[in-house]
Amino acid sequence: MSPAPIRAVAIGASAGAVQALQTILPALPADYRLPVLVVVHVPSDRDNQLAPLLRAQCAVPVREAVDKEPVAAGVIYFAPSDYHLLVETEETLALSADETVNYSRPSIDVLFESAADAYGDGLVGVILTGANHDGAAGLKAIADAGGQVIVEDPGGAYASAMPLAALAACPNATTMNLDAIASYLASLGAP
Numbered sequence: 001m002s003p004a005p006i007r008a009v010a011i012g013a014s015a016g017a018v019q020a021l022q023t024i025l026p027a028l029p030a031d032y033r034l035p036v037l038v039v040v041h042v043p044s045d046r047d048n049q050l051a052p053l054l055r056a057q058c059a060v061p062v063r064e065a066v067d068k069e070p071v072a073a074g075v076i077y078f079a080p081s082d083y084h085l086l087v088e089t090e091e092t093l094a095l096s097a098d099e100t101v102n103y104s105r106p107s108i109d110v111l112f113e114s115a116a117d118a119y120g121d122g123l124v125g126v127i128l129t130g131a132n133h134d135g136a137a138g139l140k141a142i143a144d145a146g147g148q149v150i151v152e153d154p155g156g157a158y159a160s161a162m163p164l165a166a167l168a169a170c171p172n173a174t175t176m177n178l179d180a181i182a183s184y185l186a187s188l189g190a191p
Contacts, residue, residue: 004146006188007122008071008087009034010115012108012138014041014130016158020178021054021128025076027182030059034189035071037093037115039106041134042081051078067095074189079106086114102134112138121146124188126181127173128152130162136169149173150181 013020017040040050055062065077071091079085084096084106101107112125125142127135143149151173154160
């Protein structure tokens with residue numbers, strides 16, 4: 001049986017996220033055909049400046065997610081500060097001001113669990129650098145739904161706590177350095 005076609009990529013990161021994403025996202029080609037959903041822990045009292053910063057560096061459109069927006073192929077969506085980002089089963093984005101999860105809003109777990117429900121085995125989940133355990137339960141939900149799970153090599157991560165927690169939850173996850181993750185994701189979405 002051949003593997004399911006990949007339909008979306010979900011990425012979670014925290015401490016050290018800017019540098020990690022500056023390695024991965026600019027590697028995606030202009031004709032990339034997958035949506036990329038990104039949650040980075042940003043303090044609730046600050047605007048998320050990642051979308052404007054990375055927009056200037058990426059060939060793929062980069063923007064902050066908007067509530068009830070249909071998910072489009074070839075777009076990188078960032079969760080706005082102080083909102084959870086979810087994927088609804090009809091593949092539209094939803095923003096939520098529900099309680100924090102793992103002391104975070106946006107929460108990686110919230111995105112990953114909703115995206116696993118929406119995309120099932122057509123989802124790739126990626127956990128990058130971070131100093132807490134957010135994303136571990138969500139990555140397990142992706143794995144349980146048949147999706148692919150990738151974790152940044154903790155030995156090379158700016159902060160290893162999040163990758164280590166993700167590997168504890170998903171011991172069979174593929175571990176890669178940032179350059180390998182960038183190359184792999186670029187190859188997945190090539191036309």
